Amino acid sequence: xxxxxxxxxxxxxxxxxxxxxxxxxxxxxxxxxxxxxxxxxxxxxxxxxxxxxxxxxxxxxxxxxxxxxxxxxxxxxxxxxxxxxxxxxxxxxxxxxxxxxxxxxxxxxxxxxxxxxxxxxxxxxxxxxxxxxxxxxxxxxxxxxxxxxxxxxxxxxxxxxxxxxxxxxxxxxxxxxxxxxxxxxxxxxxxxxxxxxxxxxxxxxxxxxxxxxxxxxxxxxxxxxxxxxxxxxxxxxxxxxxxxxxxxxxxxxxxxxxxxxxxx
Amino acid sequence: xxxxxxxxxxxxxxxxxxxxxxxxxxxxxxxxxxxxxxxxxxxxxxxxxxxxxxxxxxxxxxxxxxxxxxxxxxxxxxxxxxxxxxxxxxxxxxxxxxxxxxxxxxxxxxxxxxxxxxxxxxxxxxxxxxxxxxxxxxxxxxxxxxxxxxxxxxxxxxxxxxxxxxxxxxxxxxxxxxxxxxxxxxxxxxxxxxxxxxxxxxxxxxxxxxxxxxxxxxxxxxxxxxxxxxxxxxxxxxxxxxxxxxxxxxxxxxxxxxxxxxxxxxxxxxxxxxxxxxxxxxxxxxxxxxxxxxxxxxxxxxxxxxxxxxxxxxxxxxxxxxxxxxxxxxxxx
Ligand SMILES: Cc1cc2nc3c(=O)[nH]c(=O)nc-3n(C[C@H](O)[C@H](O)[C@H](O)COP(=O)(O)OP(=O)(O)OC[C@H]3O[C@@H](n4cnc5c(N)ncnc54)[C@H](O)[C@@H]3O)c2cc1C
Ligand SMILES: Nc1ncnc2c1ncn2[C@@H]1O[C@H](COP(=O)(O)O)[C@@H](O)[C@H]1O
Numbered sequence: 001x002x003x004x005x006x007x008x009x010x011x012x013x014x015x016x017x018x019x020x021x022x023x024x025x026x027x028x029x030x031x032x033x034x035x036x037x038x039x040x041x042x043x044x045x046x047x048x049x050x051x052x053x054x055x056x057x058x059x060x061x062x063x064x065x066x067x068x069x070x071x072x073x074x075x076x077x078x079x080x081x082x083x084x085x086x087x088x089x090x091x092x093x094x095x096x097x098x099x100x101x102x103x104x105x106x107x108x109x110x111x112x113x114x115x116x117x118x119x120x121x122x123x124x125x126x127x128x129x130x131x132x133x134x135x136x137x138x139x140x141x142x143x144x145x146x147x148x149x150x151x152x153x154x155x156x157x158x159x160x161x162x163x164x165x166x167x168x169x170x171x172x173x174x175x176x177x178x179x180x181x182x183x184x185x186x187x188x189x190x191x192x193x194x195x196x197x198x199x200x201x202x203x204x205x206x207x208x209x210x211x212x213x214x215x216x217x218x219x220x221x222x223x224x225x226x227x228x229x230x231x232x233x234x235x236x237x238x239x240x241x242x243x244x245x246x247x248x249x250x251x252x253x254x255x256x257x258x259x260x261x262x263x264x
Numbered sequence: 265x266x267x268x269x270x271x272x273x274x275x276x277x278x279x280x281x282x283x284x285x286x287x288x289x290x291x292x293x294x295x296x297x298x299x300x301x302x303x304x305x306x307x308x309x310x311x312x313x314x315x316x317x318x319x320x321x322x323x324x325x326x327x328x329x330x331x332x333x334x335x336x337x338x339x340x341x342x343x344x345x346x347x348x349x350x351x352x353x354x355x356x357x358x359x360x361x362x363x364x365x366x367x368x369x370x371x372x373x374x375x376x377x378x379x380x381x382x383x384x385x386x387x388x389x390x391x392x393x394x395x396x397x398x399x400x401x402x403x404x405x406x407x408x409x410x411x412x413x414x415x416x417x418x419x420x421x422x423x424x425x426x427x428x429x430x431x432x433x434x435x436x437x438x439x440x441x442x443x444x445x446x447x448x449x450x451x452x453x454x455x456x457x458x459x460x461x462x463x464x465x466x467x468x469x470x471x472x473x474x475x476x477x478x479x480x481x482x483x484x485x486x487x488x489x490x491x492x493x494x495x496x497x498x499x500x501x502x503x504x505x506x507x508x509x510x511x512x513x514x515x516x517x518x519x520x521x522x523x524x525x526x527x528x529x530x531x532x533x534x535x536x537x538x539x540x541x542x543x544x545x546x547x548x549x550x551x552x553x554x555x556x557x558x559x560x561x562x563x564x565x566x567x568x569x570x571x572x573x574x575x576x577x578x579x580x581x582x583x584x585x586x587x588x589x590x591x592x593x594x595x596x597x
Contacts, residue, residue: 013407017545017567020409029406042527099373099383124527128405128412131385135373144342144457147370150520160461165366166474166529168466168521174458184510184527185520227382230400231413239557241572243564249578250586256558256576257590263535263556264502264595 001059001154003050004113005120006106007043007078009071010127027232039074042122046182048189049152050120051082057154060084064109066094066102072205080192080200091210093217101224103136108213110141117176123148123183134181144178150185268420270303271296272357274348276367277310285363287323289426291434292390293361294324299392303327307351309336309344314444321442323434331447339367341374342456349378351447357421359399364425372425382416383423388430399424408526408549429532429553466521471505478504479533481524483541484511485580492518494584495539501592507531509541525550540580543568
């Protein structure tokens with residue numbers, strides 16, 4: 001099975017909220033200094049889903065990421081986890097694209113790769129998290145899409161996937177090629193092995209520019225004109241927290257119980 | 265001037281009734297339509313759609329489009345996208361609203377991709393800019409650390425999905441008048457590529473998280489599946505439900521369906537008790553509707569104390585048993 005995984009590099013989402021900073025004028029987030037960016041959480045789980053399929057059925061995993069030069073790191077991470085190769089899609093034209101623009105560029109890269117049975121995305125990116133790119137990409141590629149997937153089995157040339165819903169899950173049957181967006185319920189991603197980490201360290205990740213994937217700036221401008229961010233702010237919610245104390249934690253607990261009983 | 269007019273709500277039906285999210289969408293949709301002085305329409309899909317038309321009008325719809333086809337009784341992405349896209353092409357709404365639910369979060373981006381509109385997902389608030397008359401959507405980004413305002417300047421329709429329970433539901437008024445319009449279903453079964461083979465309900469014991477008045481959530485600091493029992497005992501005494509942050513779900517200490525937060529469930533209980541969790545924004549953004557927030561954490565610097573009303577700084581293992589015992593004595597259930 002040939003699988004293409006779309007992985008995005010994002011500022012580390014696990015920094016303490018107090019360290020999170022924005023530039024309201026530029027409507028941008030200021031990456032926390034000294035904290036390296038990471039692969040977006042659900043994208044890492046999409047890679048895990050791809051690796052599980054490869055473990056069972058063999059095949060090839062190709063990773064693509066559109067981003068800055070530094071995003072080569074997420075491709076390397078993906079290869080260290082088990083992907084066979086990866087391409088960085090990097091061009092000044094591709095900065096600040098909206099979901100349509102992003103999906104358009106990714107679709108062009110996927111068309112360049114050519115043969116595939118399955119395209120995997122994360123359910124939502126950990127930065128702007130629109131939960132849209134996968135679905136738009138599928139529509140652009142003209143293939144079916146299943147969102148919020150946590151299990152994928154290949155059976156008789158088709159895919160059997162489980163999709164998370166609020167009161168359980170759905171089992172769906174999808175033909176190939178198709179696209180799936182992977183949700184967290186699939187479970188923890190594997191750690192890269194030491195050997196693969198070593199191997200990947202000196203690897204050169206090929207870079208595709210706009211012209212390499214046939215993206216025209218005029219066409220991209222048209223596709224990208226859908227939404228605009230007009231303001232960015234950090235919500236302030238400061239509550240006066242009353243710390244309940246006591247001689248021992250047990251006493252504090254009893255004091256808290258009394259407070260809560262009054263509220264009930 | 266473009267010819268896009270009116271607000272369209274893609275409604276959801278659950279167990280033969282209008283889903284709560286639909287009534288919320290009708291509430292906010294009515295406001296937007298009134299501000300624009302345009303119509304509010306609703307699309308209902310499934311064989312029962314027609315029977316809910318009058319009720320939908322009572323909740324504020326001017327027009328209810330009913331697509332009565334048994335192929336639409338349960339959500340199917342391909343089928344719903346087709347029907348909704350056909351209707352949108354025919355009636356050219358200016359605004360399309362959906363719920364940020366299992367259905368809406370899947371349908372909205374596909375529909376938008378077909379229509380070439382501009383979509384803001386998971387919104388907390390919607391309004392009309394009085395000058396431009398454009399839809400202004402506010403949505404959490406970066407796991408809830410920031411809020412972005414999104415506008416679609418030229419692309420139409422302007423689309424948004426709204427998180428459940430973030431806007432007040434519409435008021436019912438049975439004297440309202442409106443039209444029920446059948447949608448000639450041109451559903452092409454061969455266009456349904458992905459088939460739903462099975463729907464599995466995972467029964468949770470006790471009350472559903474979303475409906476519970478008390479929610480006790482455990483975090484990574486709980487440390488094991490066994491230790492969650494302490495949280496269950498506390499929840500039982502208060503007639504509440506137990507939830508978790510992402511790490512306990514990842515570790516398999518609790519089922520993944522218990523995850524509370526921006527990629528899990530949104531809860532808005534009267535009382536939320538967060539135990540041994542740090543209060544990452546991606547979790548917090550799922551609990552902000554809670555009336556009273558209580559935090560138990562051994563680290564006084566933990567972010568959860570910034571949103572909590574009451575807190576105890578201690579090891580939860582020393583706090584929960586006496587807390588549960590005393591509450592049992594005081595509120596006893
Ligand atoms: C796109 C995205 C979506 C996400 N969606 C969600 C989501 O829906 N829900 C969610 O929960 N997370 C979500 N996350 C993850 C989130 O960012 C945090 O990683 C997660 O919430 C942290 O869980 P935690 O607070 O339990 O763990 P930690 O941050 O590790 O905190 C553990 C806390 O327990 C305390 N502690 C440890 N031992 C004890 C003890 N014995 N007694 C008392 N206190 C103790 C520690 O002081 C610490 O504060 C998401 C992340 C991203 C990027
Ligand atoms: N720049 C990018 N490069 C590669 N994949 C991306 C990029 N942006 C989005 N994606 C994919 O699309 C998914 C959904 O993104 P979003 O719609 O922005 O939440 C992500 O989880 C990725 O799999």
